[in-house]
Amino acid sequence: MHCPAENPSASNLDPIQVTGCGQPFPAPDTTLVVATDNCAAAPTVAFVSDSAPVVSGCQETITRTYSVTDACNNSVNVTQTLTRSNDTTPPTATAPADIVIVDFNQPLPAANVELITDEADECGTPTVTFVGDSEPVTSGCAQTIVRTYNVIDACNNVLTLTQNITRNIDVTAPAAGALPNIVSPCGLTVTAPTAVDTCAGVVTGTTTDAVTFTAPGTYTINWTFTDGNGNTSTAVQTVVVDPNALPEIGDLPAITAECNPVITAPVVTNPCTGTEVTGTTTDSLTFTGDGTYNIVWHFNFDGTDVTANQAVVIDDITGPVLPSLPTITFECQGTVTDIPVAADACAGTITGTTTDALTFTAPGIYNITWTFDDQSGNIDSVTQTVIVTAQAPVAPVLPALVYQCPQTIVAPTVVDPCTGNTITGTTLDNVNPTTEGTYTITWSFDFGGSDVLTATQQVTIDDTQSPEVPTLAALSQSCSITVTAPTAVDNCNPNVVGTTSDPLTYSVPGVYTINWEFNDANGNASVFATQQVTVTAPAAPVLPVLEPLTGECSVTATAPQANDPCTNAVVVATAPQTTFNTQGTATITWTYAFSTGNVQDFQQVTVLDVTPPTAPVLADLSQDCAITVPTPVATDNCTGAVTTSTTDPLSYNVPGSYVVNWTFTDANGLTTTAPQNVTVTSPDALTQTLTAQCNNDTSNVLDLSENLPAGAPAGGTFSDPANTGALQGSSFATFGLDNDTYTINYSVSTDGCEQQVVFSIPVSAEACEVLPCGNIRVHNAITPNGDGQNDTMIIDDIDADCITSNSIEIYNRWGILV
Structure with missing residues (x-):
């Protein structure tokens, strides 16, 4: 194909x-x-x-x-x-501010997405939706819900925001309790009582009934307590005006506070006298922790103790003031270390707690819920957002370094973008080159795990600078001089030592020049400098100016010093004597042993005591009958005996006031004086009151010598200043005397000191009454002051055989049995 x-x-x-x-x-x-x-x-x-x-x-x-x-x-x-x-990042927005509704029983505001105004997303405009409200949480009178909104972007990434809404709820009437009855011996005006309300605190009662009462009788007051939030309670109080009753205060108004109340002693008015009486208490007036405490106040009404209770209610109902927490952002990972705090009116600063994790190692968005507990039942929380982002490490590009001199190459550093840690480079190459040349160092930076990055750095060492030509200071010294080789500053060697072929030691006065050469041994050209050296003849030594020395008791001189004119060594002068204790003027001869010969100088010393002795503070002396004055002792600033003398007598036995004038003389003849007051007193007369005596009984003869008070000497003389004829020696016959109280004086002299006893003898016909059974006699007064006279209550003949049982009742001034 x-x-x-x-x-x-x-x-x-x-x-x-x-x-x-x-x-x-x-x-x-x-x-x-x-x-x-x-x-x-x-x-x-x-x-x-x-x-x-x-x-x-x-x-x-x-x-x-x-x-x-x-x-x-x-x-x-x-x-x-x-x-x-491919958007996986949530949008951003700020949570709406928390709302606190102060007025009671108000409805919650409707949700409003318009409160979030800064929502944003890197990929478009996000949508804000209302999610719902949490179940209400009630603490005291405060009810709080958490309202949640979602901010959603086009890729359904969600940011959740919360808002705390707090309102005051009060559906409970004040707790009035049972009001105490008020009983008063005279007219009074009743103070409105108070009730404790969970939210309003102390509520004062109101009434349309009369509250002022002047006539004896029993009255009723109907009190109403309203907390201002639509809740009302009532209580009935009974008032009794009874002239025979003790003053009655009733319960004092309760004190309510969230913490640390300041308690002021209450003041009430004596309903009968109109005077103010301030309460006292032995109860503690400091209270810690929520609860109801009671103070018992005592009021002294003319010697009668009347008590009243006052309740103190400590109820901390205000929660901590929550902080506004910023969003925290970490790259790769991080730990939250800034623990937030809230302020509380009673507990002070409260540190937040959380059960959430504080360490974050993976990228994402996290919330930490911080809780603040004031330990009084008020617990609030706030949420803080933590965002962790990711970032990969990058190998640094290291600059080439060129140094004139060999030095240790400092390892470069980079910052790990995730941990924030500084990563220091390591190398197997030589970082301490000692010769000139160019080196390449390969640094490795290990970021942990498989993150190992490398970077190369070229370092060149090339010294191209000769030492700096130093400016050498001219040297001058008396006597002789030895010159130390100077140094020049080189960029690689701060101390390039100079060399010379000239002498370095000179001992003959004159002017010399030394030629110095400085070479850094790094192939750079030498530099040269000259230095002038002068040797001068020694100068006369400089002696210190010796000021005259003075003292009152003794003088010790400190050896003076001077510098040797050639060696500059410190030379301490010597003298045959440096301490002087004898009054008068002396001269010290000081000798300095310099290397150039001995030199003498003189210093005047004066010892002169001008301070007289210090007289003691003499206490006034007082004694009954007679006194002998002891000799006082004075002190002196110098050693030696201080002589005490006087021309006045030291013994006195006649009652009266005297002055002893003392003179104190020290060992150097200086004197000071001081007067001392002396008083001889007569002893106070003793009083002896006898029981009432019968005046129609011929056999009633008192032997007063048997009724002398304890401590009174016997052997004295009795006298009758009224010349009643009833006194014979120490015998006092009451027969035939008028109803009256008679005085008999008793005088006795002991060691020239006369003491008197005054007998008070009541005589009356009533003392002659014969009781049907025993001679019962109740004494109507006692003086329990511990003087041995009338300290106990006595009922004469209460133990007579014809009396088989007895009892006693005591009434106060109002005729009330106590």
Whole structure:
């Protein structure tokens, strides 16, 4: 068969746009190709291949190739372009702001997709739809729902947004409870009671009944408690005005707070006197944690303790203020480390918690739900979005490096686009070249797994610079000098040491020149510099100025110092004596031992005490009958005894006030004075009150010496200032005396100190009454002050044989049994 070398004829196919998102490309179809050949037989059409996809924005395109072959194997290719949408990235948008409805019992707002205003998608305009509301969650008076919206793009990629809506719900009336009865001994005006409401807190009662009462009787007040949210409760309170009753306060208004209340002591008015009485309590006024606490207040009404209760209700109903959390974006992977916090009025700063993962290693969109718990029953949450994107590593293009001098080649680095870690290159090549030349280093970068990329870098070492010509400072020194070789700065060696054939040590005064050569040993030309050296004769040493030294008790001199004029060494002067304790003026001779010979200098020292002793603070002395004054002691700034003296007497036995003038003299003759007050007092007279005595009994004679109070010495003299004639020595006869109270004085002198006792003796005919059974006598007053007199209540003859049982009742000033 004759086969001409002419290809068959065929045209490229029309492009295909696949509808929908993420739909597969259609399978190859050879029937779509229309081909002809100049020979009679129809050419053969075959599928060759699909090219690698090319992605541009949201579009993915491939090129499909078919071959057309005739019977003589002449062949031609035709192509077809196929395109489809391949969008897998969700749209973006910002969740609508949370809503808090402050007013009570208001309806929830309707869902509104218009609240989302910044929805966007890289492949078109997304659609916002309302999904639904969660079941309400109630905490205290706050009710919260979570409203959900979806943002959907053309390829059904979904972004979910949530919005918290909180409103206040109150359907419970205030809890009034049972109101206490009020009992008052006099007229009063009743203070409105309070009730506790779950949402409104403390609610004060109102009434149309009278609240002021002046006449004795029993009254009723009907109280109404309204929380302002349409909920009402009532309570009845009884008021009794009873002149015989104790003052009654009743329960004080309750205090309600969410946390940390400040408690102020309550003040009530004495209903009878009109004076204000401030309450006191031993209960704690600090409260932590929700709950109801009780304070018992005490009010002192003219010596009577009246108590009142006051409730403190701690109820934290306000949840934390939720933060607005930004979207977090990671490339490849990442861990959320910024833990959000919320602010709470009672608990302070609250750190969020979550059960969601905080580490993300795969690309995608994630939500973290953060929960904030104030430990008082208020728990709120907020959602944070985390987006993880993917990115492949790329090998770096490394620049060529040119150095003048050998140095360590620093390994280059690249940043892993997924982990964010810095990847440092490694190599088996030499990175510490020591000679000039050109080197090629192959660096490897290991991104983990099978991602190991390489890059080459060219490094050239070529020193082309001579050392810098140094400017050498002129040297000058007295006595002698030895010169140290100077250095020059070279680009490869910072310390190129100079060389010279001239001497380096000079000890004869004069001016010399040293010629220095500097060579970097890298083949570059040497540079030269000269240095002038001067040796001078030594100067006279410079001595410090020695100031005169003074002190009150002693002076210790510090040795002065000076520099040696040739060696510049520090020379410390010496002296035969450096410490002086004797009052007066002295001169120190200082000697400096310089290398050029000894040099002397002089310094004046003066010891002069000008501070007198410090007098002590003398306490006033006081004593009954007589006193001997002890000698006080003073202190002094210098050592040595301080002498205490006075020309005044030191012993006094006559009652009166005296002054002792003390003089204090130190070892250097300086003095100071101080007065001291001394008082001699007479002892106070003792009082002895006897029981009432009968005045119609001739045998009733008291021996007063047997009735002396404890501690009173015996052997004194009794006297009757009224001259009743009833006193004979220590015997006092009451027969025939008038009904009255009589005073008898008793005086006794001990060691020159006189002490007196005053007897008070009541005499009356009533004391002579004879009781039917025993001589029962109840004393109507006691003074329990611990002085040994009338400290206990006594009922005379209560233990008489004719009395088989007894009891006692005590009443207060209002006639009420206590």
